[in-house]
Amino acid sequence: MKPTTELLESLGERFAHAVVVFSDDEGYPLSVATDFRADAARGVVALRAVGGDEIQPPLGEQVNVVFSHIRPQPGIGYDERRYVSLWGTLERRDGELELTPDREQHWDEEEVPFFEYSERQVPQALRYYEQVSAETGREVRPKLSRGWLFLRATRLPFLSATFVPVLLGIAIAAYVNGFNWWLALLTLVGGAVIHLGINVFNDVFDTRSGADQANVNPTQFSGGSRVILYGLLSMRAMTLLAVACYAIGIGIGIFLAAYRGWDLLWLGVAGALIGIFYTAPPLKLVHRGLGEIAVAVGFGPIMALGAYYVQAQEYALEPLLASIPVAILIALILYVNEVPDRPSDAASGKRTLPVRFSRETVIRGYEGAVVLTFALIAVFALSGLIVRPALIALLAAPLALPVVRALRDSYDQPYALMPAMGKNIQLHLVTGLLLIVGYVIAIVADAALDDPPVFLS
Amino acid sequence: MGVLPEQIELLLDAALVAELTVVDPSGRLVTHPLIPLYDGELVYLTSSVLFSRKLEHIKANPKVSLSLTDPEAIKVERFHRATIQGDATVDDSDLHAGWERVLPLWRKKEPVIDAFLGKRVALPLFFERAVIELRPRRAFLWEDGRTDRAPQVFELAEAVR
Numbered sequence: 341m342k343p344t345t346e347l348l349e350s351l352g353e354r355f356a357h358a359v360v361v362f363s364d365d366e367g368y369p370l371s372v373a374t375d376f377r378a379d380a381a382r383g384v385v386a387l388r389a390v391g392g393d394e395i396q397p398p399l400g401e402q403v404n405v406v407f408s409h410i411r412p413q414p415g416i417g418y419d420e421r422r423y424v425s426l427w428g429t430l431e432r433r434d435g436e437l438e439l440t441p442d443r444e445q446h447w448d449e450e451e452v453p454f455f456e457y458s459e460r461q462v463p464q465a466l467r468y469y470e471q472v473s474a475e476t477g478r479e480v481r482p483k484l485s486r487g488w489l490f491l492r493a494t495r496l497p498f499l500s501a502t503f504v505p506v507l508l509g510i511a512i513a514a515y516v517n518g519f520n521w522w523l524a525l526l527t528l529v530g531g532a533v534i535h536l537g538i539n540v541f542n543d544v545f546d547t548r549s550g551a552d553q554a555n556v557n558p559t560q561f562s563g564g565s566r567v568i569l570y571g572l573l574s575m576r577a578m579t580l581l582a583v584a585c586y587a588i589g590i591g592i593g594i595f596l597a598a599y600r601g602w603d604l605l606w607l608g609v610a611g612a613l614i615g616i617f618y619t620a621p622p623l624k625l626v627h628r629g630l631g632e633i634a635v636a637v638g639f640g641p642i643m644a645l646g647a648y649y650v651q652a653q654e655y656a657l658e659p660l661l662a663s664i665p666v667a668i669l670i671a672l673i674l675y676v677n678e679v680p681d682r683p684s685d686a687a688s689g690k691r692t693l694p695v696r697f698s699r700e701t702v703i704r705g706y707e708g709a710v711v712l713t714f715a716l717i718a719v720f721a722l723s724g725l726i727v728r729p730a731l732i733a734l735l736a737a738p739l740a741l742p743v744v745r746a747l748r749d750s751y752d753q754p755y756a757l758m759p760a761m762g763k764n765i766q767l768h769l770v771t772g773l774l775l776i777v778g779y780v781i782a783i784v785a786d787a788a789l790d791d792p793p794v795f796l797s
Numbered sequence: 798m799g800v801l802p803e804q805i806e807l808l809l810d811a812a813l814v815a816e817l818t819v820v821d822p823s824g825r826l827v828t829h830p831l832i833p834l835y836d837g838e839l840v841y842l843t844s845s846v847l848f849s850r851k852l853e854h855i856k857a858n859p860k861v862s863l864s865l866t867d868p869e870a871i872k873v874e875r876f877h878r879a880t881i882q883g884d885a886t887v888d889d890s891d892l893h894a895g896w897e898r899v900l901p902l903w904r905k906k907e908p909v910i911d912a913f914l915g916k917r918v919a920l921p922l923f924f925e926r927a928v929i930e931l932r933p934r935r936a937f938l939w940e941d942g943r944t945d946r947a948p949q950v951f952e953l954a955e956a957v958r
Contacts, residue, residue, distance in 0.1 A: 359866050361818045361826045368882040368934070369818035369826050371864035372944050392947030395937065404818065404826040410870050412813050417909050423830055458923055461847035465922050468849035472889055482846070482925045483893040488918040560919060570922055 343426060343444035348380040354422060354448075355407035358387055360430075360437070362403040370395060374437075376407075385426065387437040397437060399430050405439050422448035453755045459556045466571055481571050493543070493567045493581065494536040500765070501639045501673070502535040503528065504772030505666050509647030511779035512659045515727065515786070517652040523600070527650045530592030531643055537585030538615035538638075543568060544578050545619035546688075549627075555684035557754040561761040562677040563684075586612065596650050604649050611642040629691045631678075632671040640667020662726045662775060665713045665733070669768035672709055675702075676743065676764045680754030703747045710740040713771070721778075728795050729785075730778030736771040739763055799837030802951055805865070805879045805936055809835040813907065814870040817842055817929070818862045819854040819885075827854065833863060834902040840881065840931040841899045845923045852887045852927050859884045863931060868942065878939040880948075881931070889927035896926040 358376040361369055372395050375388040385405065390396070397403055404427055411420040428441035447457060465482075472480045484492065491497070510524045546552045547568045555563045567573045573581075593608040614634050617623035625634045644663035649655055678685065678692045679702065686695045694702050714737045720726045746760030785796035799806055809815075815833040818826050829851050834841040840863060844852055855861065864880040865871060888895060903910050917924045937948040 356869070357866060359816055359828070359864055361816075361828055361862070361864075363820070363824075363826065364882075366860075367820070368860045369820065369862040370882065370937075371816060371818055371828070371862050371866075371880045372937075372948075373864065373866035373878050373939075373942070374944050388945065390944045394950070395948060402825065404828055406816055406828040408814065408816060408830045408867065410814050410830065410867070412870060412872075417907075417913070418813070421830075425828055427825065455920075458845075458847050458920070462922065464849060465846040465925070468846045468852065469892075471853065472892070480892065482922055484918060484921050492918055492921075572921060 341444055343383075343424075343441050345380045345383070347424065347444060347446065348378045348383065348385065348441075351376070351378040351385065351407055351424065355409050355424070357407075358385070359406045359408070360387060360390070360397050360403055360439075361406060362397045362401070371406075372397070376405075383440065385439040385441065386433070387430075387439060389432075389435060389437055397430055399432060401429060402427060403430055403439070405441070420449075421454070422446070422450070455558075455755060456556050459558060462569060469571060484572055489567065489572060492565050493540060493573055493578065494585075495539045495565055496536070498539065499532050499535060500769045500772075501670050502531045502643060504670075504769060504776075505639055505643035505663055506531045506647040507776050508662055508666060508772060508779070509644035509649075509659050510651055511776045511783075512644075512656075512662060512726075513648045513651030515779050515783050516656070516658065520651060523596070523650050524647075526592055526596065527647045530589050530596065531647070533585045533592070534589035534612065534615060535639075537582050537589060538618065539565070540578055540582035540585060541616060542619045544575060544582060545621075545624075547575065549619075549688050549690075551684060551688035551690055554687045555681055557680050557684070559677075559680060559754055559758045559761065561758065561765070562681050562754075586616075600650050601653050603655070604646060607642055607646045607649065611638055611646070614638045614642070626692060627690045629693055629696055631690075632675055632693055635674050636667040636671035639670040640664060658726055661716075661720050662730070665717050666768070666772050666775070668709050668713045668716075669771055672706060673761075673764055673768055675706065675709075676747070676757075677761055679747070679751065680757055699751050703744065703751070706747060707744055710737070710744075710767075717771075717775070726775075727778055727782040727797060729781035730775050732778050732781070733771050733774035736767060736774055739767040739770060743767065799835070800953055801835075801881070801933055801936055802938060802949075804877055804940075805881070805938055805951075806835065806837075807873055808865045808871055808877060808879055809833055809840065810906070811873045812865050812871045814867060815842075816864045816866065817851070817931075818864070819851050820858045820860060821854050822857055827851065832903070832907065833865075834899050834906065836902060838932075840883070840933065841902065842929040842931065843896045843899060843903075843926045844929060846892060846925045846927070847922050849927070852889065852929070855885045855887050855929060859886060861885045861931060866942075876942050878942040878944060880937045881933045882936070883931045883934040883953075885929050885931045887927050887929055892925045892927060896928050899928055 359373050361371045364370045372390050378385045408423040424446040426441035427443040431438045543564045552564045597604040640663040644659045648659040678694045721730045743760045743764045750756035785792040816828050818828045831842045862882045868876045933953045936951040939948045
């Protein structure tokens, strides 16, 4: 690509020196640093002549002129990384060397963040593995230790999305009906493996649809695990892993249904189908703008009601109501995480809500949903539909403020949004845990006092 | 005392960035900023598989040069500029862990590497790396960074054999 006037104009501000590189008589590259000034209007770069007969850059031949800058940050690494490489021919003019560039290549981490720059190079990395494999006659693939690979492939840290509603359902049952620890543990394990299976299936289908390949701005919260894309695991291995997770989860579900009541089965079937068809054809719920609702239903009422049923052997209104705020907040995790994925989601046909709506609508939607969440907690608790100590969950509301601020300030900057995505996950986790704490307070008050006051029940 | 002149060794030991130039198949020179490491005999540079085109180029044509030019990235008592020409080889026999043999040199220069390495799971392909070994052949030294003057030239090919 020919260098633009803007690029040439910016050289003087961004770089302190240039390095002229040319081939010597033996074919070795030879580099020499020098001062420079760009004349963008004429499309040339003037370079101060260098001393010494044997290192004179050749006139009229192709040379490479490089500008590089980095600022070391002791103990942290670097910042302000940027370089510009120009190719062209040199002439001597008024005692200086003058480069007329006809081609350029550049990178500035302020324009393209390092993570995105790296992500765009993944096809090159895979090509290199193919070459090394061909050279050595054995398949060479990138590696991660098994533990890290499992964590990455299953997106294990996201299990909080399962733990919160399941523990909430168990806590409500413990308050109303009593508590069986091993059934609780089995419910938690069953919910967790189904969740891991959903995550892995999600990667399989997002790779098949091209959504993950199109996404060059993945973050630790969005863009999938990328283990297939990076060649760390094959499509087959991931499919088998998803099927294995689902098989274990379904097995636990069938056992619990047989042991505690077959009414549980319908809930389990609904949860499993929502999980699969979240990204799988023919429904592809997330492609139709139904992903947020699917996640809310799956990781809200279904998980909480299921966990409650296993303990209490009946369905009830209270776990359903208590799970609604949790459901809204888990949907909001997905909703915010979809913001940086907008371009790639749109390109692969995933019509998520942030793809469909304008920036302002998305932000207002987030604000409205957060207000609704905490209003519901207040109304349900004050009216006695859930226990009053659950009002303690209102303490988590301020966690939404930095998320709103970041959405307003960094809507189009995926990496600047990352801390807000983390805070948004905390909002769900802390709110859910405080709801559970509310029930634990009510359980303790119920056990300790003959006639607990209204505000403790 | 290594194979390079002491003044250049001091630059290499301090440099957080150097410019490696390789020759692509069309004969075009391509320059990459990289962190240089030095053990008294060879200069080592590592390259992620993400940025592996330079590795392909070196395998096809081992003639390279490495320049040390940036006073911001080379904090030494007395700054000079230098260019080392030589022949490079690529060690990609174990892209996952083979490069860790130069980790002690890397850690000495840039202790923060351990913190980055701890996040390997987040950037798995970045830490799949080949080692470029540069055997110096000739070196140029510009005292005080003054490239308007002729450099001192050191023929090293015999010394390293």
